[in-house]
Structures are given as C-alpha cells and as structure tokens.
Amino acid sequence: MTDAPTLTQEQREALQQASASAGAFTGAAKVAAFNGWSIGFFAAVSLLFGLFSPIGLILGGGMAYVARNEFKGRAAILASDPTGPELLWRNQVGFMALIIVYCLWSMYGATKADPETAELMELLGPEMEGLVRSLTLTVYAIVIGLTALFQGLNARYYYRRVAMIELYLRETPEWVLELQDRAKIS
Secondary structure (H helix, E strand, C coil): CCCCCCCCCHHHHHHHHHHHHHHHHHHHHHHHHHHHHHHHCCCCCCHHHHCCCHHHHHHHHHHHEEEEHHHHHHHHHHHHCCCHHHHHHHHHHHHHHHHHHHHHHHHHHHHHHCCCCHHHHHHCCHHHHHHHHHHHHHHHHHHHHHHHHHHHHHHHCCCCCCHHHHHHHCCEEHHHEEHHHHHHHC
C-alpha cells in the first residue's frame, strides 16, 4: 500500500489562507442566488399580468434579464472570476434604473386625467381624488428612495468584491488555485 502524498505545514497554511480569503467574496454568490430567484419570481408574475399590459411585459422582461444576470454573475464568482461581481454591480444599477423609470412613469400617469378611473374618482369626490393622487405620488417617491438605497448598496457590495477577487488571484499560489479548481464539483 502506498502512502498518499502529504502536505507540508506551509502548504496546509497556504490552503487555509486561500480558503479564508475566498470566503470574503464567495458570500456574494449567495446574495446573487437570492436576488436571482426573488427577482425571477417577480419577473414571472409581471410577465403573467403583463399579458394584458405592455408596461407589465416590458417590466417583466427587464426583471427576467436582471435575474439571468444574477445567476450568470454568481457562477463567475464561484469560479473566482472578477467579471462576476463586475456584472452584478452593473446589473444592480440597471435594475435600479428600471424601477425608477417605472415609478416616474407611474407618477406621470397619476398626475394626468385617466378615463379608466374617472368614474371612480367622480364617485369619491374632488377631495378624495386629490388624496388618492397625493398618496400615489408619495408611495412611488418612497419606492424610488428605497430602490436607490437598497440597489445602490447592493451595487456597492458587489463592486467591492471585484477588488477582493483580484487580490485573491494575485496573492494565492498558482498550485492552490489549480487544486481548488480541480476540487470543484461540476
């Protein structure tokens, strides 16, 4: 029986250090998976309801594209490829733009007379019509603010992971990178 080659203490330390360094950016793959599934769900719902609304189709299609990019970026992160978080931070900025444009469009729609809701507004009276319009604008303004905050922070999170992966690739010995690549389960 032949003994399997053993690692020296220095090699074990290099593997442990590489594993700890990779942990700094592999968590982003979990965030991307969560984002991909949740955005994908809302894309499916938007596309279903979008069958009756061109805006819903555009919104659903845009969200489906964002969800696809989340999964694509996740795969790149797991392969220690800095283009993964690069794609993801840009994807978050695009998603933020999609939501903000939708909200602005909806705010514009709330300020003009809508023949579909004219009868309802007539029943509610002029005071309620102003209140409904004001509430609608307020809700969309809050959504814009929260979107800028959350998607902006998510984009920043991914952006910082680019440098972490680049540092990891520069500082990790080549033999460790090869070993980790071979050890990945496809």
